[in-house]
Amino acid sequence: MPASADGNAIEIKGLRKSYGDLMAVDGISLQVEPGELFGFLGPNGAGKTTTVNILTGVSLPTAGSATIHGHDVVRDSFRAKENLNVVPEVSNAYNEYTAWKNLMFTGALYGVPRKETARRAEELLRTFDLYEKRGAKVKGFSQGMRRKLVIAMALINEPRVLFMDEPTTGLDVQSVITIRDMVRGLNRKGITVFLTTHNLVEANLLCDRVAIINHGKIVATDTPENLKRAARQVQVVEVTFDRMTPETEDGVASLAGIKEASRQGDKLRLITDEPSRAISTVNRFADEKGLAITFINTPGPSLEDVFVELTGIGGSAKGEAGR
């Protein structure tokens, strides 16, 4: 990706934020290039929102620095803010205002001329399928409609860098798909997106690069594919037998070389250091027990496995099969 004349879209150096004894953000450094769709991934309480709040000028860092297109978020916060906007974790739309008034109000906050705000508001409402609802108060909006409005509000100043803090959390499947398409579309138009999520599947689906944050520290930064490749320890074998009884599961779990076996849908998911040996062992086991293997596969580690490996935290995003 070509570097723009005014440098990285986001540059963070040794950023810290403490709340009393708690180091919520503990010396993080990273760069996001213009045009990237960057994922900031971590479990609850990892420090994601704290970081976004500092980068968007909502709170001050305890130490370290950050710039948006070369403008320091503390010393040059006005210029930094001209380049960014944010879809916050909690809706910032006024419930008693209509969709239209929220957009006009946000435009005024960002110093966009009134006529231009109205033009952009109409375009955004049409794009996000909310134009018919422009005169309705936000308090009557569904979660998904509200999230789309908040995204529209964040686009009213035509930011070059868009921060999105958990944009799909709490939405139904259809709205999640809509919002993810929206995020991709914005990024394709050239907007740099800094997407905060605790959802590995989402990071895997959307992001060019991902930083994993845990307890205020970045434990890895790479492409989703490289992160998966890096987790050599986490090799997976998936197997289905013609009879999937609890005895079969326990039997497989106790085989030599199988670190862990868990049932996922119609498959047994095995964690091992040596997939090829595990496959032989499972074959022998099937022969001994008179079982037939109906499916066997070595899919490689999912981003979730990598996350568990790097942070020591399991089970945060079970249920969606993201590879």
Ligand SMILES: Nc1ncnc2c1ncn2[C@@H]1O[C@H](COP(=O)(O)OP(=O)(O)OP(=O)(O)O)[C@@H](O)[C@H]1O
């Ligand atoms: N204003 C505050 N005062 C005191 N502690 C805070 C404050 N804001 C955040 N924290 C603490 O800082 C840590 C990081 O919180 P943060 O909100 O950044 O996490 P997060 O990664 O966004 O989590 P989530 O996925 O739940 O949104 C947490 O331990 C939290 O309790």
Ligand SMILES: [Mg+2]
């Ligand atoms: Mg948060």
